[in-house]
Amino acid sequence: MQDGVAASRASFARVFPALWVAAFFGFTFTGSVVSPPDIALTVLAVLGAIYGLAFARGEWREMVAGHPLMLAASLALAVAILWSQSMMAWRGVPPSDTVPAQTAVLLCLPVLAVFLSDGRIFKAVVALFAAVCLWHFVMMPVEAMMGFKLTWHPHFLLARAAWPFQFQASGLAWQTFCFVGLFLPLFYLAWGPLFERRVFDRLRLPHGLVGLLPLLWLIPVSSVQSRSGLAGALVAGVLAMLAWHKRPGVARWLLLAGVGVLVVWLYLYLFAEGKTGPGLRWAYLQAYVREAMDWQWLTTGRGFSREVPAPVVVPGLMPLAHSHNDIAQVFYSWGLPGLLAYAAFWFAMLRLVFSRFVARGEYWPALALVAVIPNLVTDVGFHFFEKAAFLVILVAMCMACAPKRVA
Numbered sequence: 001m002q003d004g005v006a007a008s009r010a011s012f013a014r015v016f017p018a019l020w021v022a023a024f025f026g027f028t029f030t031g032s033v034v035s036p037p038d039i040a041l042t043v044l045a046v047l048g049a050i051y052g053l054a055f056a057r058g059e060w061r062e063m064v065a066g067h068p069l070m071l072a073a074s075l076a077l078a079v080a081i082l083w084s085q086s087m088m089a090w091r092g093v094p095p096s097d098t099v100p101a102q103t104a105v106l107l108c109l110p111v112l113a114v115f116l117s118d119g120r121i122f123k124a125v126v127a128l129f130a131a132v133c134l135w136h137f138v139m140m141p142v143e144a145m146m147g148f149k150l151t152w153h154p155h156f157l158l159a160r161a162a163w164p165f166q167f168q169a170s171g172l173a174w175q176t177f178c179f180v181g182l183f184l185p186l187f188y189l190a191w192g193p194l195f196e197r198r199v200f201d202r203l204r205l206p207h208g209l210v211g212l213l214p215l216l217w218l219i220p221v222s223s224v225q226s227r228s229g230l231a232g233a234l235v236a237g238v239l240a241m242l243a244w245h246k247r248p249g250v251a252r253w254l255l256l257a258g259v260g261v262l263v264v265w266l267y268l269y270l271f272a273e274g275k276t277g278p279g280l281r282w283a284y285l286q287a288y289v290r291e292a293m294d295w296q297w298l299t300t301g302r303g304f305s306r307e308v309p310a311p312v313v314v315p316g317l318m319p320l321a322h323s324h325n326d327i328a329q330v331f332y333s334w335g336l337p338g339l340l341a342y343a344a345f346w347f348a349m350l351r352l353v354f355s356r357f358v359a360r361g362e363y364w365p366a367l368a369l370v371a372v373i374p375n376l377v378t379d380v381g382f383h384f385f386e387k388a389a390f391l392v393i394l395v396a397m398c399m400a401c402a403p404k405r406v407a
Contacts, residue, residue, distance in 0.1 A: 013055045017115040018124075020048055024108060025128060028389045029182075032174035036101030036385040041108055048111030059114050067399050071110055073341070073348040074395070078106040080341040084334040087300035100304075101385045105392045112392070116400035123199045125397075129190035133217075136171045136183060140220035143169035162225055169223040173386065180229035180379075181387035185372040187217050188236065189397055192364020195244075198401060214240035214367075228374040236371040243363045281324040281378060283314050288323035292332040301335030304383050326381025333383065342382065349395055356402040365398050 024044055027037040052060045064071060081103045116122050143149055144165035147157055157167040173179040191213055193199050214237035221233040291302070291312055302311065312332075313319045323329045331339045353365040372390065375381075382388050 033384040038101040038104040041104035045107035070348040073344040077341040078103045080338040084301040088303040112396040113399040140169045140223040144223035178386045185368040188368035211244040232371040232374040236367045304333040326376040
């Protein structure tokens with residue numbers, strides 16, 4: 001009898017982590033800012049914590065001991081977001097979510113990091129990312145040129161002529177800008193472990209192809225017609241090429257320069273027409289910061305509701321529903337506590353990436369951040385579910401496979 005119970009517990013301990021990770025990415029990749037899976041991810045976080053207490057207490061202690069600052073910063077940010085929403089509800093402002101999607105995905109961070117520490121699960125996740133990226137390689141240009149969409153998100157393509165593209169492709173994302181926040185930088189979470197041979201070390205891909213993949217990734221990125229996405233993908237691609245060629249020669253520099261000229265031409269002549277200019281966004285960034293500094297809202301923020309179309313309106317300009325800047329929006333929505341917690345989260349994340357990876361000559365986590373940062377500066381960042389999910393996934397992968405710290 002006892003042997004049967006022990007065998008059942010062992011089987012459950014083997015199966016549950018894989019099922020949990022599959023459910024997490026299923027909810028993450030099919031959710032969006034307009035339909036975040038906040039309740040589902042909250043339930044997953046609770047189930048994962050219960051599993052950890054019952055079956056994996058040693059793994060949890062090891063993870064906490066290895067990354068106390070990162071876990072503390074993520075918990076502080078989750079608490080700050082909940083505090084802001086609670087205060088807004090107390091003031092009579094109805095919240096958008098029962099549990100904010102950002103808090104839900106942050107609560108999943110320690111569970112995800114522990115489960116990704118399993119080499120088999122980590123390998124399966126990298127394979128999933130590679131498959132998703134391959135799908136975008138093929139389908140994004142088809143979407144942009146022909147308007148044919150194959151996805152589980154029932155959202156129409158935005159018709160916008162920019163030769164040779166007739167539509168703004170969105171791929172697996174619900175809306176165009178969501179691709180830039182999740183699937184664009186996700187490329188480096190697949191390419192990096194493969195490039196560094198952390199997984200599938202027996203897979204012998206052509207060395208030249210592996211090195212060119214970051215620049216080839218510019219093709220689906222161009223299909224989405226996002227200026228910030230194109231800028232981030234270009235800079236990250238060039239840096240990846242420099243990391244691939246430890247001592248780049250003149251021919252490789254000329255190749256990179258040619259790619260840069262081509263992308264600048266695409267940026268100026270294809271994707272800038274019909275887009276909002278920097279003057280509009282700068283005006284709203286200033287307006288949102290001024291509103292955030294009102295002492296009555298400084299400690300709680302004004303909340304973030306998808307039902308409010310334009311909480312701040314600049315006279316003489318079209319209304320914008322948000323500040324088009326990550327830091328300004330965090331300050332406006334969650335107040336000073338949220339801003340400080342978010343800064344601590346970024347400090348801990350950058351410290352993890354640079355001390356555990358970049359200092360050892362392993363650059364893929366930093367390249368993923370480079371790819372997404374321009375869009376955080378020019379659009380809403382952590383408030384959009386896709387971008388919050390990406391940052392949590394990046395941190396969890398870094399925590400799961402991080403070598404020892406290097407000064």
